[in-house]
Every structure is written in structure tokens, then in C-alpha cells.
Amino acid sequence: MTSQEINPKYIQIWETVQKIPEGKVACYGQxxxxxxxxxxxxxxxKALGKVPKSGWQKKAVPWYRVINAQGKISFSFDNSHFKKQTQFLQDEQVAVIAGKINLVEFQWQPNMTELLFTLKY
DNA sequence: TATTTGACTGTTA
DNA sequence: TTAACAGCCAAAT
Known part of the structure; x- marks a missing residue:
């Protein structure tokens, strides 16, 4: 065993991705x-693409909740990953239209909780 | 050691 | 709204 070591940065990234709540998405930069x-x-x-098949349960790292800053899925339409990601999101009530997602409605905003209380309902 | 390559992002046209 | 570009930085070659 030579370089089976996992880059600590990847661990950090995976752990952050795990925090994305169900039904929400986040962009790579976020x-x-x-x-x-x-x-x-x-x-x-890159880190998401390196999630080990073993050691880390697949569902433990919801990679499909991560999209780009344009609110789109960063895969080609003919890519199998694209379809998979789309389906996973839709299963969580996230509307995916033509590979695009309404960030205003579905983007995860950790600090939004307090902000919501300032709004009248 | 140098070059290429990305599951990116922000700007500009 | 989409498309082309430049900037970006770690990993792979």
C-alpha cells in the first residue's frame, strides 16, 4: 500500500456536502x-469524483445535491450521471427542468434561518 | 519539473 | 439567455 491515503481536503469537502439538507442543493463554490x-x-x-466506493457509503456523500453556480447540473445530457443526479433530486422534491434548478428556491442557505424570521409571513 | 486537465466561476458580448 | 474567455488551483501525466 503506497498512496492509498486520502487527501484531508477531500474529507473536509465530503463532510461539508453531507450537511446539505434533503431537498436542497448547493453550488461548488459554496x-x-x-x-x-x-x-x-x-x-x-474533483473531490466528489474521488469518493471511495468503499469506506464511504455512497449515500453518505450526497454528491447529487451539488450543482454549479448557474444552477445547472455539470454533466452532459447524455451522461448517465446526469440522469442519475436528476432523478435523485426529483425524488427529493427538487424541481429539475432541462438540467436547471431554481436556486432562489432550492439553494441551501445555512444563514437563511435567521433571515426567514425577519420576514413576515 | 513542465504541461495538461478538470463534476468551476465571474465577466463580457 | 446562451456562448466564449480568462482566471483559478490541485491532481494527473
Whole structure:
């Protein structure tokens, strides 16, 4: 066993992704930010692609809740991952239209809780 | 060691 | 709204 070691940054990213609540999504930059790695959105994508098949349960890291800043899924339409991600999201009541998601409604906003209380209902 | 490559992002046209 | 570009940075080659 030589380089089976996992980059600590990846662990950090995975743990952050785990915090995304069901029915919500987050963008790569947001995850990078929350993981303490500002400006490293691309690293997030790379980290998600390196989630070990074993050791980390698949469902433990909801990669499908991570999309790009444009509110779109970062996969080609013909990519099997694209369909899979779309379905997982829709199963969680997240509306996915043509690979796009309404961020205003579905983006996870950790600090929004307090803000919501300032709004009248 | 240098170059290429991404599950990205913000700006500009 | 979409498309092209440049900036970005760690990992792979």
C-alpha cells in the first residue's frame, strides 16, 4: 500500500456536502467556502469524483445535491450521471427542468434561518 | 519539473 | 439567455 491515503481536503469537502439538507442543493463554490477552501470550487468537483466506493457509503456523500453556480447540473445530457443526479433530486422534491434548478428556491442557505424570521409571513 | 486537465466561476458580448 | 474567455488551483501525466 503506497498512496492509498486520502487527501484531508477531500474529507473536509465530503463532510461539508453531507450537511446539505434533503431537498436542497448547493453550488461548488459554496461548498468550497463552507469547507474552508474558498476559491477552490474545482477541487470540490474533483473531490466528489474521488469518493471511495468503499469506506464511504455512497449515500453518505450526497454528491447529487451539488450543482454549479448557474444552477445547472455539470454533466452532459447524455451522461448517465446526469440522469442519475436528476432523478435523485426529483425524488427529493427538487424541481429539475432541462438540467436547471431554481436556486432562489432550492439553494441551501445555512444563514437563511435567521433571515426567514425577519420576514413576515 | 513542465504541461495538461478538470463534476468551476465571474465577466463580457 | 446562451456562448466564449480568462482566471483559478490541485491532481494527473
Amino acid at each position: 461548498i468550497a467556502d463552507l469547507a474552508g477552501l474558498p476559491g477552490k470550487a474545482r477541487l470540490v468537483g
